[in-house]
Amino acid sequence: MKYSALIFSSLFRKKIRTVLTIGSFAVALFLFGLLAVVRGAFNQGVDVAGADRLVVINKVSIIQPLPIAYKERLLRIPGIKEVTHANWFGGVYQDERNFFGQFAIDDATYRPMFPEFVIPDDQWTAYLNDREGAVVGADLVKRFKWKLGDRIPIKGTIFQGTWDFNIRGIYQGKRVQDDTTQFWFHYKYLEERENPFWKGLIGWYTVRVANPDDSARVARQIDETFANSPWETKTDTEKAFAASFAKQAGNIQFLILSIGAVVFFTLLLVTGNTMAIAVRERVRDLAVLKAVGFSDVFVLTLVLAESMLIAALGGALGLAGAKLLTLGGDPTHGMLPFFYLSPATTVQGFGLALIVGVVAGLLPALSAMNLNVVDALRRV
């Protein structure tokens, strides 16, 4: 491009200032990248939730159980195709820092309910044939360097004692954001071994509706069916359930948006000021360009291009830094399994940087465009 020398050379007029401005973009976009990753990690359940799945929990709280007898009654409600259930086990593997979710699942119904988790058939059969069998996510296997056949002791916290499991299957996620840090085992094993209090109780149901557009009605009908019983229910779409679960950690979305907005507004002021100074300093040069025959629009574009170039360089640096930092995956060892800067977020961040670049450069660019050549050439 024949004008590249004009654009690039301006950046080297005040090298330190340029580096600092690029640096401020880099820091802002680095922060944007990290905040987006944290937000994504908290909302991972929301993003991957099935549109046709509802979650039925105890109306009092998710930690209160529901009777297993509800399964048949749920299946009788019009619009419900499938029902499965699971329990939160809450055990500790070796150390409390090694957190991951363990679920006692209903073997017959859990796998078809979550087709996004893929397990080879032979491994699933091996799991079904072993009372102490477990199926674990690929990320978990990688994290603890497990392999098929390993015996894993888990110390119960809700359910007392040490529970030994044999890894019989490893599941993968169909999508990159699918959670592959779970640990599944037989509900029957839990029921058989646990004390009588827990017999016939499960943690929550997941049901599949025949028509997702009918979800609201089905959810209402489920809750009405079990109203005024000792185990009243609260039914939500899986997405809403995941969102309310994420909100338990506080309004992360609002927090992240607030921080992001403040950072970008500050960046806008810093860059706008820098570009205004840069234009003021070379009023004469811009006047010469106009005298030589460059149009007002060219001068406007030149200043905007400089501003966008700074934004692009800083944005790329910051996002690259965020990507590098998140390559290692979840730094919390299980609390945020989906710790990943997606290409879509990267593109969003880069676009945002360019928009800030344009907005910040607009006023200085307009003042450069409207520069009076005669007056500008008189200035010393």
Add this chain to the structure above:
Amino acid sequence: MVRVDGGGNGSSLVRVRGLDKKYRRGSEDIHVLQGLNLDVDAGDFVAFMGPSGSGKTTMLNLLGGLDLPTAGTITVAGDEITHLSGSKLTQWRARHVGFVFQMYNLIPVLTAFQNVELPLLLTKLSKAERRKHVEIAMEVVGLKDRMHHYPRQLSGGQEQRVGIARAIVADPTFLLCDEPTGDLDRKSADEIMDLIDRLVREHGKTVLLVTHDPVAAERAHVVLHLNKGVLFEGQAAGDKAGAR
């Protein structure tokens, strides 16, 4: 043939009629140029002298399409420029005018080559063609070996030569030189005037030069004097007083 009486024929390269320029400063009207007439033929070398504030630079700005007159017309190579829109005037400048400034006005972050290349960026020339044109212009001003130096690495005289190369590289219709030796020592000033002289004699350029320097003005074919907004052939009363 240079005339200031408005009697030139239609073949003049530059034809100015009844040129007026007024500025308003506060409540006061300042009449900088008053009904100027001027005819300059192609290949003429005209020097304009006059005391500070006499309107020399204003006249040059008007002739170069950087400013618009309050009244009157300027016609250059058959184009009347006084009624052109801002963007048309910009295009016209690119095609017809080469400016040489007192303070050189080179862009400090560009090399001499890049500074000289600037007017060519507005043309459809290829990169190779632009390079060739720049090399020729730099050779004409005797600085081909300094093409990749930055302005800060050049002396004042050399900077002004680069300024002249920038002014001639696109082969404009005429050169407007505003005190091109005003910031130089005698020796450098003489070298610059030699160069301008050569551009007129050997390359047939038309040059309109504003200067305070009588030695520089002597090189011109015709010296015109501007005083209180009025153009004279020969020395004006104010200039004589200044000379004494």
